Every structure is written in structure tokens, then in C-alpha cells.
Amino acid sequence: MIPAPDFDLALTLHSGQAFHWEADGPGFRGALGDVAVRLEQRGDLLAVEPESASALVAHYLALDHRMAEIHAAFPPGDAVLAEAARACHGLRLLRQPFWECLATFITSSMKQVAHIRAISLELRRRYGADLGGGLHAYPSPARLAALSEEDLRSCALGYRARNLLGTARLLAAGRFDPAGLAGLTREAAEKALRTLPGVGPKVANCVLLFACGHLDAFPIDVWIERSLREFYFPRRRKLTAEFLRRFAARHFGPQGGYAQQYLFHYARIVRRRDPRRISEPSPGPSA
DNA sequence: CTCCAGGTTCCGG
């Protein structure tokens, strides 16, 4: 048992950061890197099996993030963000292993969350180390690099197969060193990541936020774009990616990553409740 | 059947 105040395990594991956790009764099972663990929340405590993985789990779940300070740094007058943050109480930005985060988000483009999950689990099952109990580690760059594009396409990867394979081969060959990102600024790290095939601004920022600890990273996907458009710029004709990026950095500040994750998840919650609440990108009351 | 999904890349103006 480890202390986990202001934390919501189910919310965190279902917030679209990692895609491989499986419900197991009131708890969850999954691979944390190459360690199989079971997690179960009991109030402000977290039961971890095996107990020897407790420190690993606490780090992965970012239980040390000081949420009060993070929320205090949000723009004071932003009622939308305050509402989203309230709805997402207990959500943490994970510290995921670099490679599986990068790889899963390369496979995420133009895919629903359920599809990303299916692809991730299939890659693990076929090519990942068997951890017992039906759990598998994410296959290493070297393992994937040895496969053919056809192997990957048969995991329902579609056109993403080429990108995943290309990136896996660059890492396996030592032509791209993840450790080299550690000392870089967010901007420099993003630039380096974007040299990889299948990694554009969105995927790069996901990796920076969910794996590299850059809490100012702000991935802009279709959901965030809709939210920003609807809540912050309902009357503006066109919103370029660059404009939104600058706005987010200025408005949400150094903890923008948390704001982003709250807005992302909130938009999806609201949409489930009422599909018309978050509108399509088409502007204007002409309908 | 049509539309869309946590985008990236390439191409023509």
C-alpha cells in the first residue's frame, strides 16, 4: 500500500495516455515497462502487487506531482479550465517509458482510442516479452526493427506500419538516441523528435508530455482544437496550428500540459453526455 | 452507406 492522495487510478488509466491497462475486478493489471503489476485503489491508498514495484508505480503514476501548486498556476479567470479541472480531479500525467509512448502515439494517428488500444495489445501479444498472466511488454525497437512492413500491417497498422518500422530502425541502429533528449529544452527536444518518421507536432508533444516530463508540452489534436475553438475563439474565422500553439503557451503557462489533458478529457466526457455540446469545426450559425 | 478517428507528409499555388 502506498499513499495516493488526490488521485484517481481509473480516471488516469483511461485518460488516453496509455492504452494497455486491463480492468481486473476493482483494480487494473498491466505491464509497467517489463514488470507485470496489479493496481487497486482503496480510498487514498494504492495497493501494488508486487509490493517491490511500489517505487516504480509511484514514479509512473506521478504521485509526487504537487497538484495544488499546478492548479494555482492556472489562469485565474478561466472558468472553462476550472470546470474541466474539477471534472478531472485525480487525473495525473504519467511518466511512461519513452519508447512505448513514442511507438503507441506513432500508431495513434487518425485512430480512435479503442483502435490504438487494439493495435498496442496486438503488438505486445505477438512480439513483446511474455510477462506471465497474459501480460506482455511493449516490443523493443530492435524487435520491431527486425520485422517487415507486412508483419506490422497485419496488426491493422495500415499506413502507420512504415512510420513505426522506420522509427524503430533508427533507434535500433543508434541513429537516434533518446537519452540525448534529456538535457534539451522542450523546443529543442520537439525538433529532434520530429526528425523521426511519423512524428509531427502532435505526436512529439504527446511524447514530451507523457514520457519526458515536459509539463509545458501542449499536444493539439482534433478534440483540443474543437475545445479551444468553441470555448476561447467561437467567432474567429480561421485558427492556424501556430496561432493555437502560441495562445496555449501564453494562456495556460508552464503547466499547460495539465490544462491540455483536462480539456481533452473533459471534451470527451461532455461529448458522451451530449454529442452536440462539442461542435464540429464548421463555424457559424447559418444552419 | 457515409462519416470520422488523440496526424503526418507531400504537393501545387
Place this chain on the structure above:
DNA sequence: CCGGAACATGGA
């Protein structure tokens, strides 16, 4: 620099 289109697959 900008808008558009191609890219695979499956669920709603």
C-alpha cells in the same frame, strides 16, 4: 507559407 489530398482500418 498555406490549403488540400492521400494514407488504411474499423466502429458508430
